[in-house]
Amino acid sequence: MNQALQTLIDRGFVKACTDYDALSALMDEGPVTLYVGVDPTGSSLHIGHMVPFFAMHHLQKAGHNLIALVGGGTAMIGDPSGKSEMRKMLTIEQIRENSASIKDQIGTVIDFNGGEGMGTAVMHNNADWLLDLNYITFLREIGRHFSVNRMLTFESYKQRLERGLSFVEFNYQLLQSYDFHILHQKEGCRLQIGGDDQWGNIVSGIDLIRKLGGEQCFGLTFNLITRADGHKMGKSEKGAVFLDPALYSPYDFYQYWRNVNDEDVVRFLKLFTFLPLDQIARYEGEGADINEAKELLAWEQTKIIHGKDEADKARSAAQALFSTDAGISTENREGMPSITVERSELEQGIGVLDLFSRTDLAKTNSEARRLVTGGGAWVGQQRIDDPRSTIDLSFLDEAGEILLRAGKKRYFRIVIV
Template identity: 40%
Template sequence: MNFVEELRWRGMLHDIMPGTEEKLNEGVIAGYIGFDPTADSLHVGHLTQIMTLIHFQAAGHKPYALVGGATGMVGDPSGKSEERNLLSSDILTHNQECIKRQLEKFLDFDCGANSAEMVNNYDWFKQFSFLDFIRDVGKHLTVNYMMAKDSVRRRLEGDTGMSFTEFSYQLVQGYDFYYLWKHKGCFLQMGGSDQWGNIVTGTELIRRKDGGTAFALTTQLIKKADGTKFGKTESGAVWLDPARTSPYKFYQFWLNTSDADAKTWIRIFTLKTKEEIEALEVEHDQAPHLRVLQKALAKDITIRVHSEAEYETAVKSSEFLFGNGSVEFLNGMAENDLLEIFDGVEHFQVAKAEVGNGINVVDLLGERTRVFPSKSEAKKMIQGGGVSINKAKVGAIEDTINADYLINDKFIVAQKGKKNYYLIIAE
């Protein structure tokens, strides 16, 4: 497998420094990508870089994942319109450990010569004094060189300006590359296209400080076909940590992808071959309403980020809400997971004792919970066959809802028509 060609056909490659491909053809080459620990989880915006490292390792090369314990204390100005809040060392340490555990799910850390390794730039910066840094690093790059970078120029032309802390970021990241080149034999740094300036600063520092040669490669920044930001939903970022974004919501994010985006993203975010993807595209084009591409994309990435069991639960949850799925799979589900499925669904509360004694279905839906604005409307729709409790049609207005209907001894799912769900919580 040729690493650069793999990125090309997948539509991932953006910029590549001359000589990079030739260097990669020499044998096992070490390369790295940095991840700043600004949160205790990576999100789908990081997946392009994770996939880059996966392909890099699959091509026989040695990937380094740098968790920026030091750079996380500074803040990268690339693509930012204002300076971000700086985090405490305790929070950064916690975030680093969480990110390490996530990256270990994607990369092989025990496969011989090209085993992945994780490094933390705080390890080489913690004993580096300011005076040593400006003497040993800062003197090699001119202010003119640093100010010519797009990330710096845009901020200086804006209203907020730029602090010295952020201005120095490219020197810090440049030294990361120098350190890994000198001590780990890293000849290549990779990243998103917004990182080109910072990466090239590293290659320049290596050249000026030690007369060495290093290389740079960047990938496309992912955008939606409609121009909106990738990885964002109405509720915020889509995280890899299930505590932040449930596997169900994660699955839904990919499943709800547009046809145009699905054709792009299935190349970038899955490990399917060119032949497999082209076959799926043909199948999808023959029956777009079946959403073959979206389902294949959502399945592949949900299983790899979470697990096959979580994927199966997400599919059953979708079938339950949008198809003819059974309520049975909800029994035994953790309460938080169940509530995630019904996020955005209107909730009502009733007394558990009252359910235990039995409540007439019309009273429950048209008076106790206000699923219907009135009992008369509840009666009318029940008689028309348009009301379900726990996915089963309500047969008559005289029916009684009791404790036997409780899912996990607490929940009742009411349905008005095909798409209107309500969650009744008995406490």
């Protein structure tokens, strides 16, 4: 088996392949150009979106060439795969903006600038060829190769048939197949990768290329990443774990990984870090230091996405906060989410409820009240259980700040100006 392909299998990415042997042989021959589709319907990706890119990272290092295809054209239609509702349509302008920020985020895992011994990486947008399509021409040249009977047997369409599926969405498969065809023609792309839910679309693309007289192409799908508790990967209590630091702070990002289930740690280390497998193997089996593994996972992952500085900050903040009574220096507070409060305002005293609801710890006054009466609100080392309490200068700590805490793990820093 080809080395790079084997790496993906060993790290737990691979779910299925259209032809392992032939693909392996092709990859042995030399660099292969492959692509993955990216959905530009949001301004930020979340970690669940990143799986194919982590896989691509390994492939790029092995010298293969990558294409990230932004679905600027298809996003204007919507993808039925696994979606229970029709997506809202976006303007071209929105899609362009989203694509730009998404490229930056993908760039943390694969290298668009290439490098010594590495494959190249580029981004394309299928709007470039989809928007100009002529309906009749498309039907004549592409549409005639598709069988509705066959399409209806696909699981993703079956589900949608129960709930309703619009004609535009039904066409998605043709467009994605067409994308593959175009990339094959123009860029010599031979392989499409994607989530397990893309299997049908990928296979259709391969068939289309063959029918149009192209080379044999391949599909490789990845496991849908699940969590031991059955939640969707990348979703947290707060919603999706976005990569954009403005939407999900690096500190919280670190915490998300620090708090994964025991059963998930090793699997995630393989998928979401670049650590060599023999190093990860140490954490397998009974008796392994599971907490050390989680810390490593959180740090590595934060480093990859947000950079080493942020990862260090998040880690030292976390260590200070969770270790017994170690002082919390100003330095290791930096990674924490914070707001500022005027000194003069604090002199007058601010109601606890007011203060908490200004932070992300409580969205509303009522929520803050619940937190306080429930015994989960802390100011510094002091538990506040009276909702009428006011917080004033006497609560300032050695660093001249106030640390709010909700429950055991959620911290917020109040900086005085």
